[in-house]
Amino acid sequence: MxxxxxxxxxxxxxxxxxxxxxxxxxxxxxxxxxxxxxxxxxxxxxxxxxxxxxxxxxxxxxxxxxxxxxxxxxxxxxxxxxxxxxxxxxxxxxxxxxxxxxxxxxxxxxxxxxxxxxxxxxxxxxxxxxGVVRESQPLRFGSLEIDRDARTVQVNGQPCELTSYQFDLLVALAERSGRVLTRDQIMEAVRGRELEAFDRSIDVHIGRIRNAIEADSKDPKRILTVRGVGYVFAKQQD
The missing domain is CATH 3.40.50.2300 (Response regulator)
Incomplete structure (x- = not known):
């Protein structure tokens, strides 16, 4: 098609x-x-x-x-x-x-x-x-639910508005919860090695994701910054 x-x-x-x-x-x-x-x-x-x-x-x-x-x-x-x-x-x-x-x-x-x-x-x-459709179980972290098949995110049952790229960033982090990822590792997971990366764009998107899923984006509990390294998605939430 x-x-x-x-x-x-x-x-x-x-x-x-x-x-x-x-x-x-x-x-x-x-x-x-x-x-x-x-x-x-x-x-x-x-x-x-x-x-x-x-x-x-x-x-x-x-x-x-x-x-x-x-x-x-x-x-x-x-x-x-x-x-x-x-x-x-x-x-x-x-x-x-x-x-x-x-x-x-x-x-x-x-x-x-x-x-x-x-x-x-x-x-x-x-x-x-x-050419491939993958079926997977939703990812759940406390009140946060990420449905990879429907490509939806909810917090306390309320939908969160994310762009396609932000959704994939969130999934990449959530699937590797508890693991500290550099910006390069995040971009590799989402976009692939073959494309030129602009690492500061990750910071922008992370900020948007935090605004959508965190109770207080200035004091995040789900996506944490590891200074000088990158980001980690917290395993324990709520």
């Missing part, structure tokens, strides 16, 4: 190249030239992933991402890969903070974007990307 993707990008030449390349790899990519059109297409197409340019005239990629994450239902959780031409790490951090799952700096090779798309969709458990 062909996966439907949506690319929101004002550079028509770049978009044409991406549409053609990803199309040859089994993806159907619809191109929207600006943020407003992209949001309209999002509701119509219900894509499985969005490729979103950061710098666009009018509504920029950050605002588009904010609006996606504020939507109701499944579209609020659609994976977003952000394209950025800027070299300032703060642009990437801001994008991740507002809910982007990954980023690709411009200029990029189409093969790298394809790898990123496949990696995000594998993490999401999409059949068209991996």
């Amino acid at each position: 062909t996966s439907q993707l949506l690319m929101i990008e004002d550079d028509g030449r770049l978009a044409s190249m991406v549409v053609e390349y990803l199309g040859q790899s089994g993806f159907k990519v619809t191109h929207a030239v600006d943020g407003e059109t992209g949001l309209e297409q999002l509701q119509i197409l219900q894509p499985e992933l969005v490729i979103l340019d950061l710098m666009m005239p009018g509504m920029d990629g950050l605002e588009v991402c904010r609006r996606i994450r504020s939507m109701q239902g499944d579209m609020a959780r659609v994976p977003v890969i952000m394209l950025t031409a800027k070299g300032d790490p703060m642009d990437r951090i801001i994008g991740l903070e507002i809910g982007a799952d990954d980023y690709v700096p411009k200029p990029f090779e189409p093969r790298e974007l394809l790898a990123r798309v496949r990696a995000v969709m594998r993490r999401r458990g999409d059949n068209s990307a991996s």
Whole structure:
């Protein structure tokens, strides 16, 4: 089954190249030239992933991402890969903070974007990307429940809103509870060796996860920081 993707990008030449390349790899990519059109297409197409340019005239990629994450239902959780031409790490951090799952700096090779798309969709458990569906028991830590098959997280029975990438980070930590992991180990567990890592993005995502699952994100009890090393998911909670 062909996966439907949506690319929101004002550079028509770049978009044409991406549409053609990803199309040859089994993806159907619809191109929207600006943020407003992209949001309209999002509701119509219900894509499985969005490729979103950061710098666009009018509504920029950050605002588009904010609006996606504020939507109701499944579209609020659609994976977003952000394209950025800027070299300032703060642009990437801001994008991740507002809910982007990954980023690709411009200029990029189409093969790298394809790898990123496949990696995000594998993490999401999409059949068209991996061909494998795993059945597993929910992970439970006190009032926290992580359902890997349904890709949902609840605390005291209340759902927690996480992006696809944040969900996979949480699972990677929870499956290794009690074990201290470096940022490199966390990224390897979630994203794979073949993709370039941006280690500070882990800190941003961990902060978002804490906001969602901790009673007090400033005094976390579930995901603990090990100074100079990385993070550990506490075995004993609540």
